[in-house]
Amino acid sequence: MEKVVLDAHNVSKVYNEASAVPVHAVNNVHLHITEGEFTALVGPSGSGKTTLLNLLGGLDRPTEGQIIVGGVDITGLKENELINFRLHNIGFVFQSFNLIPVLTARENIEFIMLLQGATRSERERRVSELLKAIGLSDKADARPGELSGGQQQRVAVARALASKPRFILADEPTANLDSASANNLLDMMVRLNREEKITFLFSTHDQRVIDRARRVVRLVDGKISEDTQ
Amino acid sequence: MLFTLAWRNLWRNKNRTLITMASISSAVLLSVTLVSLQRGIFDNLIRNVVSFYTGYVQIHGKGYWKDQTLENCLPLSDSLLQSVLHTPGVAGVAPRLEAFSLASFDEKTKGCMVVGIDPETENEITRLKDKLIAGEYPEKGGQGLMVAEELAKTMGVYTGDTLVLLGQSMYGSTAAGKFAITGILRFGAPDLNQRLVYMDISAARAMYDTGEGVTSLIVRPTDETRFRALAATLLASLSGEADVMTWEDKMPDIVQHIETDTASMYIISGVLYLLISFGIFSTLLMMLAERRREFGMLVALGMKRGLLARLAVMESVMVAFLGALAGILISFPVVWYLEKHPVKAWGALRETFERFGFEAVFPTVLQSDIFISQTAIVLVLALILAGYPAWHIMRLNTVQAIRS
Ligand SMILES: Nc1ncnc2c1ncn2[C@@H]1O[C@H](COP(=O)(O)OP(=O)(O)O)[C@@H](O)[C@H]1O
Numbered sequence: 001m002e003k004v005v006l007d008a009h010n011v012s013k014v015y016n017e018a019s020a021v022p023v024h025a026v027n028n029v030h031l032h033i034t035e036g037e038f039t040a041l042v043g044p045s046g047s048g049k050t051t052l053l054n055l056l057g058g059l060d061r062p063t064e065g066q067i068i069v070g071g072v073d074i075t076g077l078k079e080n081e082l083i084n085f086r087l088h089n090i091g092f093v094f095q096s097f098n099l100i101p102v103l104t105a106r107e108n109i110e111f112i113m114l115l116q117g118a119t120r121s122e123r124e125r126r127v128s129e130l131l132k133a134i135g136l137s138d139k140a141d142a143r144p145g146e147l148s149g150g151q152q153q154r155v156a157v158a159r160a161l162a163s164k165p166r167f168i169l170a171d172e173p174t175a176n177l178d179s180a181s182a183n184n185l186l187d188m189m190v191r192l193n194r195e196e197k198i199t200f201l202f203s204t205h206d207q208r209v210i211d212r213a214r215r216v217v218r219l220v221d222g223k224i225s226e227d228t229q
Numbered sequence: 230m231l232f233t234l235a236w237r238n239l240w241r242n243k244n245r246t247l248i249t250m251a252s253i254s255s256a257v258l259l260s261v262t263l264v265s266l267q268r269g270i271f272d273n274l275i276r277n278v279v280s281f282y283t284g285y286v287q288i289h290g291k292g293y294w295k296d297q298t299l300e301n302c303l304p305l306s307d308s309l310l311q312s313v314l315h316t317p318g319v320a321g322v323a324p325r326l327e328a329f330s331l332a333s334f335d336e337k338t339k340g341c342m343v344v345g346i347d348p349e350t351e352n353e354i355t356r357l358k359d360k361l362i363a364g365e366y367p368e369k370g371g372q373g374l375m376v377a378e379e380l381a382k383t384m385g386v387y388t389g390d391t392l393v394l395l396g397q398s399m400y401g402s403t404a405a406g407k408f409a410i411t412g413i414l415r416f417g418a419p420d421l422n423q424r425l426v427y428m429d430i431s432a433a434r435a436m437y438d439t440g441e442g443v444t445s446l447i448v449r450p451t452d453e454t455r456f457r458a459l460a461a462t463l464l465a466s467l468s469g470e471a472d473v474m475t476w477e478d479k480m481p482d483i484v485q486h487i488e489t490d491t492a493s494m495y496i497i498s499g500v501l502y503l504l505i506s507f508g509i510f511s512t513l514l515m516m517l518a519e520r521r522r523e524f525g526m527l528v529a530l531g532m533k534r535g536l537l538a539r540l541a542v543m544e545s546v547m548v549a550f551l552g553a554l555a556g557i558l559i560s561f562p563v564v565w566y567l568e569k570h571p572v573k574a575w576g577a578l579r580e581t582f583e584r585f586g587f588e589a590v591f592p593t594v595l596q597s598d599i600f601i602s603q604t605a606i607v608l609v610l611a612l613i614l615a616g617y618p619a620w621h622i623m624r625l626n627t628v629q630a631i632r633s
């Protein structure tokens with residue numbers, strides 16, 4: 001029996017609704033994600049990828065539709081409940097500058113667990129585990145400025161994992177990386193997905209990245225035009 | 230964690246933080262120094278004025294201040310004297326009997342103010358002995374007169390001459406006496422230098438027939454700063470038998486002057502702090518613009534806005550606190566130095582001061598409350614200003630912030 005982690009139903013986001021030229025950034029999207037998926041959200045720039053990911057992650061509210069994460073309709077949550085929900089259920093990786101510049105790699109990963117109120121021993125154990133998983137144990141005490149772009153993104157993935165979320169949303173995580181670093185990051189994500197059953201939903205418009213996804217959801221003008229599932 | 234984060238964030242833009250701190254420090258330095266200097270000058274002025282003639286606290290017979298006749302004098306019985314002397318906070322007392330009289334020598338007659346004193350206690354309060362320029366300062370119970378310099382000159386008298394004093398006794402009859410001049414006094418204030426004649430209080434009581442009566446009893450407090458409280462205590466313990474006045478009651482124009490001057494100092498301080506507030510505020514605006522995306526990201530990850538706002542407030546308060554602390558560490562030696570080596574007046578100002586027998590110096594005072602209040606002002610300002618970033622964070626649009 002497959003476990004559903006995300007169920008988006010009839011989701012739309014309209015910008016400038018009242019104006020003469022409303023923008024239908026996301027238009028009537030249905031999306032069903034089960035545990036262990038490794039899905040790429042693809043489409044040209046402006047097709048609505050970021051908007052959709054923001055809606056699915058509870059950062060933004062849809063104009064219409066339902067988004068159910070782990071059985072909870074997050075469109076009905078209040079701002080503070082939503083922040084708390086994100087903290088415990090969703091991992092985020094952004095395109096760039098993900099990390100707090102004044103904290104070391106270790107502290108950046110630990111930070112999210114501090115917000116969750118995890119105990120010190122729990123934090124220490126998990127952080128070193130994650131640093132090992134992303135292959136950066138030797139960079140634990142480096143600040144983001146001392147890490148390469150690829151290393152920073154790997155730390156960002158580790159931080160997203162630290163909170164033990166239901167799934168990870170990554171908005172063009174490789175967009176600012178050279179191809180070697182992008183490959184490296186993808187290798188790591190694939191491995192985490194395979195070995196740890198981590199669910200990934202990431203957007204991209206890079207064909208080499210798309211090729212490594214097991215499922216591809218294509219957006220055109222805010223509508224799903226293709227779903228390989 | 231919040232503290233570590235705030236502390237490290239402070240040093241993200243080292244130069245900006247240091248400039249902000251430096252501006253806060255200099256405002257504190259300037260403010261502390263000005264306030265300390267002003268308070269020092271006033272304390273000095275008060276000390277001068279008070280020791281000049283009135284003392285901090287005076288006791289009068291009822292109604293004497295409004296109608297200064299001997300009829301309203303205060304019967305200073307021994308028990309009254311003892312009870313005043315034993316009131317807590319009283320260091321000493323000096324009785325005075327003042328009466329307007331005519332002084333004659335040869336063909337010349339001039340109006341003068343005769344002041345009967347206890348030479349010893351009077352000197353403790355007004356340092357009368359220092360004003361003696363010829364002759365000798367009398368012992369208690371002496372019979373001679375000390376005449377003000379200018380008065381002696383117009384009368385054409387000097388030590389060794391005999392002066393006739395003519396006045397009115399307490400009962401309205403003629404009071405007269407012949408006294409040898411044993412000393413000449415010089416006063417800075419011209420009107421005093423033309424009018425004053427000193428004699429022993431017992432001689433004055435006898436001549437004006439006041440019995441135990443004195444016109445005023447000058448009270449010297451143990452703690453000069455607590456003279457108001459002392460006046461209140463005395464008034465209560467005298468239970469309506471006498472009037473008690475402080476130097477402030479007697480010289481309202483000086484009090485007025487100090488108040489006006491203090492108010493203008495507050496305005497200067499206010500402008501100073503307003504200026505640094507603008508500085509701090511613009512720093513906060515820059516900080517917000519630079520970290521907008523980061524704030525958005527932190528909220529996205531699940532950091533409560535309230536916690537993030539607290540971080541921002543903590544950062545501002547830390548900068549303000551460190552700036553104020555540095556300002557105090559710098560101003561402390563400055564104020565201390567100016568207390569030990571006061572600024573001296575020069576030129577015409579100096580002459581005026583010295584003519585009145587005042588020291589022409591402007592010392593500061595080293596008082597902890599000044600340092601504390603200036604630090605408090607800076608911290609409160611920082612708290613108020615930090616309200617802006619806090620408010621900004623509370624209504625930050627996360628999605629737009631991340632896109633920026
Ligand atoms: N805040 C906004 N106001 C108006 N239009 C917006 C806003 N945010 C995004 N859009 C529009 O929504 C569409 C989808 O944008 P986006 O989700 O960023 O696409 P992608 O991430 O695929 O490039 C674009 O046409 C964009 O201009």
Ligand SMILES: [Mg+2]
Pocket residue numbers: 049050051
């Ligand atoms: Mg995008």
